[in-house]
Amino acid sequence: MKGMVLAGLMLPGICCAEIVVQGQVTDKQGEPVRKCDVYFNKNRWIDDDSIHVRCDSQGRYEARIPAGLYNSMYVCDEEKYAKTALEFWGWNLNLIESQIIDAAFDTLEVFSLSTWSSNGGSTSMFASFRPMSLVTPRFSMKEVHGKQVAVIDITPELDSDSIRGFVDGKALELLDYSWTYEKLNNCKGFPEEMETLNGCYMPMVIAQFKKPKLSEGQHLLKVRLVDAKTQNLGEGITHFSSNRAGFGF
DSSP states (O other): OOOOOOOOOOOTTOTTOEEEEEEEEEOTTSOBOSOOEEEEESSSSSOTTOEEEEOOTTSEEEEEEESEEEEEEEEEOTTTBTTTBOOEEEEEEEEOSOEEOOEEOSSEEEEEEEEEEOOSSSSEEEEEEEEEESSOOEEEEEEETTEEEEEEEOOOOOOTTTEEEEETTEEOOEEEEEEEEEEOSOOTTSOTTSOOTTOEEEEEEEEEEEOOOOOSEEEEEEEEEEOTTTOOEEEEEEEEEEOTTSOOO
16 A cells, blocks of 8 residues: 555645544444554545555554545455455545544444435435455356346345444434345456446445424535345444534535
């Protein structure tokens, strides 16, 4: 991984301000991890200007970073990544003030998490993400919108108890969830004999939660996945802002 360069554009009025992000990283039993790497990525994940810090023996980290919007942060053990563990991800983070971000990582991953609100018709908020796990990739042809497409599936086994949402640490009620497919930028890693003319896809989830009463300002959504078969987990977070009516994100 590359990193250590502090770069990127600042929000108006907070140019060059520095904040502190700190937290503790745990495993699926809630025990501190002994070794982990934390990256803050300003413009895109895995970039030359990523900021890298390491956890101590109690899983604690502290990063001094320029205040602003960040495409992502992720936490992993680089030596174990893709072998015995995956990553914790934070997406679209508004890091304009010092804060605590605790994390947990295991063999599941909540990739590319985003959230939005229903502004009418239901009192719901939604989260979309790509669930991934450390399993042998399964390749197949699926019909998506009337076309046969190539699919790589590394999803964990999920049921209605597997998808857990939290806003600012408070548990949400899961109303429903559905599977769909995300089209990938390329077909790298797919078997050469597979027909990829119509593109390559991975499964993704859209989860519907009952929206809590929200105060005006910034909030944090966490999605925790628990494999229904193995009980292994993965976590992801994202920031969103609400107006006085509880909408507007």
